[in-house]
Amino acid sequence: MLLVVEQFLNGLQFGLLLFLLAAGLTLVFGIMDLVNLAHGSLYMMGAYFAATFAAWTGSFLLGALLALGATLVLGIVLEMSALRHLYGRDHLDHVLATFGLILFFNEAVRLVWGPAGLALQLPNWLTVPVPILPGIHYPAYRLAIIAVALLVALLLYLGVMRTRIGMLIRAGASNREMIGALGINIKLLYTLVFGLGAALAGLAGLMQAPILTVQIGMGENILILAFVIIVIGGIGSIRGAFLAAIFVGMIDTLGRAFLPNLLRQVLSGAAASTAAPALSSMLIYLLMAIVLVVRPEGLFPANRR
Template sequence: MNWLLLFEQILNGIQLGLLLFLLAAGLTLIFGIMDLVNLAHGSLYMMGAYFAYSFAGWTDSFVIGVLLALPATLLLGIVVEVVALRTLYDRNHLDQVLATFGLILFFNELVRIIWGPAGLDLPLPDFLNTSVEILPGIPYPTYRLAVIAVGLLVALFLYLLVARTRIGMLIRAGASNREMVGALGVDIKLLYTIVFGLGAALAGLAGMMAAPILTVEVGMGERILIDTFVVIVIGGIGSIRGAFLAALIIGLIDTVGRSILPDLLNLMLPQAAASTAAPALSSMLTYVLMALVLAIRPAGLFPPRGA
């Protein structure tokens, strides 16, 4: 086994995990506090990527494009919550699923109308399109290190926001007992709008960070949304700490598994069969882990206090 390659794959797994965390943190807050099943969360991820592409093109700066796209996605999330989702809070989850699935179709068609059906590439600036030698003989892309740094900074920001501020206190109280928070005079509608806007901004940031690595295309949010739901189920619905740790676990299992499993399967299967089976088995491992967690700890590994 190539240990240098394994180390690089571990870093890739951390990077993927932190991207999943950006998505899962917003979704777990929305689900845990608002009790809203939001299938359109992946569409906000997609819109963040398209906003970054457009703003970067207009300003000729990737960094400025991201800085402009972030408030644009937050504003879009607020508009979606006020216009489309506010009437769904008292409805059952099936109605929420159908309504937010309709939003997926709406955003996909909106993207086709504005940006066209073809995939787009968001180029990196020269200072990010380089490599850094993190250890002797191990170069690693600068941009992927930047993604890891941004993910860790956002995790720290969310910890301070939720644990050390008044808004965070209300968020934690809302996750534990929404009716009591409303009875104490807190404007629940405003709290929900703030939470949804924050979740939209986090989803959009994940899309912006992923855009230079992946192709910006219609429907890019649906594929990663499934992994995001797996993360919040494993971590515990409503738990930021759980989302962070579960996202890292899933990222490492998926990425490192794709690197290790072919070598292990080559010991038992022909090379062609091993290369085909390894990615599928790596993806299955995340669902096997989710099933084990649900069987042992139905509330997740790190449920919020009081859950």
């Protein structure tokens, strides 16, 4: 029971973190039609910025806020200097150009911070276990991640659905020429959306940083998961990304936690212990394959909103 609740919350937390990453990816794709592989690099930069700023200021929260600002600025600079010129080009061009950016960011990080990873220390008040049910404790920091991510998801929903900027963003997604013709500064809008996506990726990175080591290439594995999520959810759909992210986070975490035991009841011990790790890391890809067979456009295709 304890384990189940704990793993359930872990899955939720992981899923919400993936949502932050996938939301930026799907926003940028849905609105600018840009495939951004370097999104994972922004996630990595968020973590590195947070570790550095937290060490400078001596405060986790201050460091996190500064890192958030820094990734926002980095995203805006990146958009204005390089990615702006890719709009309207072939998707293959996007893949290649942003692949080049990944190489650049990984190497730049190695140059600045060195090849060894960094650690981000949590303040004491975030490390205490919190009782959530009678007899069941859960780390405060992971609860904080869940709360922050849910809050961001809510703000994102309200921002996109209920504000004027959100209205423009949605209009830009469905017909970019038209809203340009109506006198909206579409360039500025695109830059803002990209900056927002970068900040979301940075937020995911800096929140994940205290749990994992901050290291080069940390953005790449999770980027693939974010891709799986937006493919399952339907590219360009934030609602799809939210549901798919939680789904994927749950399946991945619960699969890793319980599959070995389940297999052990069916197979012999040795076979189970070799098959379980491979099978549990395959689970989400199998899920994706199934979704694609049933709904090739993802569960919530954006253009049918």
